[in-house]
Amino acid sequence: MSAGAPGPSPAADGEPLLGQAELEALLGDAGHGGDDGMRRVVGAGLVAYERLPMLEIVFDRLMRAMTGSLRGFTGDNVDVSMEGMSSLRFGDYLEGVPRPALLAVFRVEEWDNYGLLVVDSALVYSVVDVLLGGRRGNAAMRVEGRPHTSIERALAERLVSVVLDDLSEAFKPVSPVRFRFERLEVNPRFAAVSRGGNACVLSRFRVGMEDRGGGLELVLPYATLEPVREALLQQFMGEKLGRDSIWETHLGEELRLTELALDVVLDEQTMPLSAVLSLRRGDRITLDASPDAPVKLRCNDVDLFEGDLGRRKDRLAVRITRELRDAAVVAAAVEG
Structure with a gap:
């Protein structure tokens, strides 16, 4: 050394x-x-970004929905398969987007955020070839290096709209949401819907039409999925609907046996802190209440009832005369 x-x-x-x-x-x-x-x-x-099990089910529903809708859109035998799902940083994904490709920016109004749907050039050429009467069994003609024409862009927008409708339907069991197409970009820099360091979920789909086809890539930032994150953490679709009647019965019985402390408030008044500090043994605080004035029953700083103060045998008693709050509001206030 x-x-x-x-x-x-x-x-x-x-x-x-x-x-x-x-x-x-x-x-x-x-x-x-x-x-x-x-x-x-x-x-x-x-x-290490967390997995969202329900998202895999949503994408599986999307794959099956696209198989049917794209068959109706193209009039051809379409097979859609999912090639994989991964988590990565949004900036890393944009750097690796192959060109030429069409990047469709869509907005999720209910979640107040955006996502990205990338259609590769092979799929664009295949859709144009199918919709404009290309012969079956022939691969789509590709011209390397040239930008997409206005006709290709228009047909790609129609394809994106069909996929976004299927995506809305796939998310419906999790949360009613609408994915709305906003614009089509060819430069990845203009399709930055999230910060480069933010995490996103990337799912890749393969669309095959006999000897033609191409790829679709759906990019959803984790910030976009945050409003439904709890729902996406479920293991299966009906998890939020599950009920345990035995536990509910037991919990109800225990709640009925729960003891609560009720405070009887005769009067309230505001005093300066100096007056409170100067109180000594033997001092008197005069209550501004008459013997027949109603009193309040309070639990956890919440006024529940109003009643009359009296005596039953050798004990003080309160007879409830009026409820001060709605039962549902009281339950929520006590739980808080």
Whole structure:
């Protein structure tokens, strides 16, 4: 080791904390062509985004819905399959979008956010070929390097509208929502619907039409899904509808046996803090209430009833004369 290079930090007993082999394992060895160790350390600090089990069911419903709707849209035998779903950062996805591709920006008004639907050029050419009378069994003619024409863009917009309608229907059991097409972009920089470092869910679909076809990619930022995050964490569609009658009966019986403390309020008045601090033993506080004035019954700082104060045998008693709050409001206030 050279004189200017710092060595491993010594431990309290004089031994180094890390040996040479451990340092090489941590930092990697560039001479052997392996991955850089420090890069692996930095990569390990990336956020591991949570899985949303219900989202997989939604995308499965979307795949089956698109199979039927695209058959009606194209008049051809269409097969839609899902190639995978993954989580990544939105900026990383935009950097890898192949060109030329059409990026459809859509808005989710109920969730007040946006998403992205990317149609690759192969699918655009295939849809144009099918809708404009191309022969069956022939692959769509592709012209590399040229931008999409206005006719191709118009037909792609119709395709996107069909897919977004199916996406709205797929999300319906989770939350009533409408995905509305907003604009079509060809430059990924103009389709930035989220910050580059934000997490997003990417799902890839393959649309096949005999010898033709292409890919669809649906990008939903986690911020867009946040309003329905709790619903998407469910394991199955009917989880939120499940009931346990035995537990409900037991809970109801226990609640009826619960004891609550009710305070009888004869009078209330506001006093300066100085007057309260000056109170001494033997001082009197005069109540501004007559013997026949109604009193209030209070629980947890919530006025529940109004009644008359009296006596029953050798005990003070209150006879309730009026409810001060609605029963549902009282229940909510007591729970709070």
